[in-house]
Amino acid sequence: MRLAFMGSPDFAVPTLRALHGSGHEIAAVYCQPPRPAGRGQKEQPCPVHRVALELGLPVRTPARLRKDAAEHAAFDALGLEAAVVAAYGLILPKPMLEAPRRGCLNIHASLLPRWRGAAPIHAAILAGDAESGVTIMQMEEGLDTGPMLLKGTVSIGPRMTTPELHDALAPMGARLVLEALDHSPAAIPQPEAGATYAPKLSKGDAPLDWTLPAAALDRRVRALNPWPGTVFALGGETIRVLAAEPAEGAGPPGTVLDEAALIACGEGALRLTRLQRPGRGPLAAHDFLRGFPLSPGTVLG
Incomplete structure (x- = not known):
């Protein structure tokens, strides 16, 4: 299947490797632009960028998407069957959501509709939740409101930290999105009852x-x-x-x-x-x- 992958941090790396290893054709990898880091403040590529270069995949790093018609056209010209999104960091505008024939699939690190938003892993631990998980969601214009395709669940232990939960959920997301691409499960609308939000941390x-x-x-x-x-x-x-x-x-x-x-x-x-x-x-x-x-x-x- 001809895909684009869109992700930036370590959470997204297992999915990129899994998609590449499964034989899907990755037409482009989208990620955040390199940013200054470390003592010397030299520009450093994000984790997904580094892995994409290692795998020999073409990388695109637009700073913004919302009102960039040229980026919309370039994305449409890829001729995608689907796009897979995992913690990309930019909101996809409607023309990009609609460009792939099967739409855009998002790997969200919570059991939707609980913890929509930017920091679902942190929020689950902060709230003392007994479990978390990954939801594969068909993306739409709302913030993490799209219909759900698959879910996986993991228990949150009494001393679990954010890095530990992150490391449990990242490979789960990779496995579930491959399953969603291969088997096209039925989409289930999210209920509004029980919806909560996990705002960006600072x-x-x-x-x-x-x-x-x-x-x-x-x-x-x-x-x-x-x-x-x-x-x-x-x-x-x-x-x-x-x-x-x-x-x-x-x-x-x-x-x-x-x-x-x-x-x-x-x-x-x-x-x-x-x-x-x-x-x-x-x-x-x-x-x-x-x-x-x-x-x-x-x-x-």
Whole structure:
């Protein structure tokens, strides 16, 4: 089948490799343009771009699509049977959605209609969901509202992190979209009942609010690392919390309760187990506290 693949981050890489390995003809790979990264701020291609070059596939990196008639025409000229989309990062306008004969299939990392939007993996952990999964969806103009073709489900363990859930869902999406392409399952309209949204995250989501219950802060640490991360302020520094766990304890929210980084929350307490200072490497809490003690009674920002 003649396809275009549209994706950018690591989540999309297993699907690109699976499509290539299954014998489908990939006419073009669309991904985000190279962007400055690292200490030297040199432009770096995204993960999908790098893999596409490795596989010898043609790559296109338009910065925008919505009002670009030339891009619409170029996409239509590919003569596609279908397009597969996985975390591409740009909204496809109607002319591109309608260009492939079988339309555009999206790999969405949630059990739709729950967690439509940009950050469904993070949202599932933040909410304490018992399960997540992948939905293969026929794309339409609405935000993740198209009819569903296939679903796969995975349990969210009590200590699961966003990277762990990501790594479970990415290969599932690859497997399911191949099945959808091969077998053309019937499309089922999404119900509006139970629909929720997972907005895009930002650095503004990183500060920990100690007035929240310890269980909610634990989920936040597991959901927001590695990005945007979770942080608190102390002594003019912003300290990253890389790992933590709920524990027994009580006191004014944000107060250090012992010499082993137990912090009072709005309900219960949070034991910080892995931390990082600006410009330093990550450390287990007992090593971190040797050089940066958190004295009992200190109130964290």
